Amino acid sequence: MPIDQIKLTSFRNHAETSMSFGPGINVIWGENGSGKTSVLEAVHILSIGKSFKTNRINETVKHNTDVSRIEARFTKNEKKETISFSQSTDRRRQLKINDTVVKAREIVGKNPAVLLSPEEQKITKGTPGDRRGYFNKLYSTVSGEYFKSLSIFTRTLKQRNAVLKNPNQKEQFNTWDDLLAESAETIWKHRICFNSKYNECLKTVSKMYNKNSVSISLNTDDTKKTKDEISTELKKREQIDLRNKSTSFGPHKDDFTFLFNNTPVKQFGSQGEHKISLVLIKLAEYMFIKNETNQTPTLLLDDLFAKLDFERSDAVLALLEKKSQTIITNTDLVDIEKHGIDLNDPNNKSFHLERQCSN
Ligand SMILES: Nc1ncnc2c1ncn2[C@@H]1O[C@H](COP(=O)(O)OP(=O)(O)OP(=O)(O)O)[C@@H](O)[C@H]1O
Ligand SMILES: [Mg+2]
Structure with missing residues (x-):
């Protein structure tokens, strides 16, 4: 189920950020600490109800605020659907599908996402x-x-x-x-x-x-x-x-x-x-x-180009099916161009994040 739009409020370093995604390749770029991985983390939370960075999900609430909120709009069989997740510092959370409060098990599997990130290396290296x-x-x-x-x-x-x-x-x-x-x-x-x-x-x-x-x-x-x-x-x-x-x-x-x-x-x-x-x-x-x-999962590729050499990352991109929604983070657009990703293609989008001074 491709994501059309995501809005983060008081989530990690994001005070309020809205992004719309295309059904193809979406590039989130910006300097270190600008909040790129946090956007992938938010998509992941809506997919499975859990962060891939921490088990203490209340840590994702922006410092000096009480409640964070992630909201995303999806299109499924031409129907629009909204999933939202709010989390407070005192561990209370609420999940909603189209304004109806639901349990975590009701969102798991609705919007599958596959994450390739440095954290995931624990699958081969970890316990x-x-x-x-x-x-x-x-x-x-x-x-x-x-x-x-x-x-x-x-x-x-x-x-x-x-x-x-x-x-x-x-x-x-x-x-x-x-x-x-x-x-x-x-x-x-x-x-x-x-x-x-x-x-x-x-x-x-x-x-x-x-x-x-x-x-x-x-x-x-x-x-x-x-x-x-x-x-x-x-x-x-x-x-x-x-x-x-x-x-x-x-x-x-x-x-x-x-x-x-x-x-x-x-x-x-x-x-x-x-x-x-x-x-x-x-x-x-x-x-x-x-x-x-x-269902076609959304692919979340965090720091792909920094972690893999040109040949390997090219092999990953070649194996991606053209019709899968992909979100890639990178510090700049140079690697994106080198790999022949066409940001003028109407299915693809890019979003620039700037480091916020009030982190
Ligand atoms: N709860 C929080 N409140 C406010 N800021 C936070 C919170 N948790 C993390 N941050 C900050 O959010 C920033 C964004 O982190 P993120 O990992 O998303 O950046 P990034 O753009 O992926 O950086 P990099 O290019 O280094 O991977 C970091 O500076 C981090 O210190
Ligand atoms: Mg990052």
Whole structure:
């Protein structure tokens, strides 16, 4: 669902900024600190309800103000739709679709976005938790059932772990274990199916980008587990869990390993291999969302030209489909011209941001 217009109020360094986007390539340019990445962050929040820069989303409220607001207008099947998100410093938030207050799960998947930014390099370089976070976000985007089961699982796990820290409440185990096993079964069922589809996308993009015969794939343990098997395993580990005061079995322990030419990229990848792996991962993500939802995600390319050499960034642009809405940030327009992006094309737009003195 392409974004027609976005308005940021008291968001990061933006006091009030409005931008209209075209359905093609949109370039946001300006000096360091002018607020380019913040615009992508705002689009990302409207897409998934979360920032990619912080878990404490109230940090995005402009200093010395109380409430931030992001509002965007979309066109879907020729109908206009408005999604807004307001956030206060005291952690209250409100999401609306066309003036109706909604829960986060109602916006997830409505306007999928794929983000390629320096922060996302944690997918290949970061902890197993970073990779789980990546796949949880992606699979939630394409499946409401996954999103719901994950929310139940996360909440229940927290409660079970609290009980583990307080053995006086030991009799509550069975209540939590049942809920935990049920949601874990659904999460694993979806993960097994999605992992295989996602891997196919990785194979396809690796073939498309075949300059250096690169292959990237995902390695996971996809053994099917039923609710009963999960409950039995939880019971079996009760003593260990009580000793360690945390739950040792479940989807929160899954490991997603990316292989670059059959070798784990996290341990052995060179800087360049990490970068190209991330690009292929993102292109596969784009393809996966498109296949699963029939929607074309908006591509958010933060600092693409600063992070990739000319040849690689050109390869990324060549792989983009012409009909996908793309938002690129850069400090100037020189790289944009070098890559042959025509800003006179009526589908493309550019927006210049200036650093505000009152930051
Ligand atoms: N809550 C906030 N209130 C006010 N200003 C903030 C807040 N959070 C961040 N900033 C400031 O907003 C500015 C914009 O940051 P942003 O990352 O969007 O810039 P950018 O244009 O992407 O810069 P770069 O080219 O360096 O990547 C920074 O100067 C940052 O210090
Ligand atoms: Mg930036």
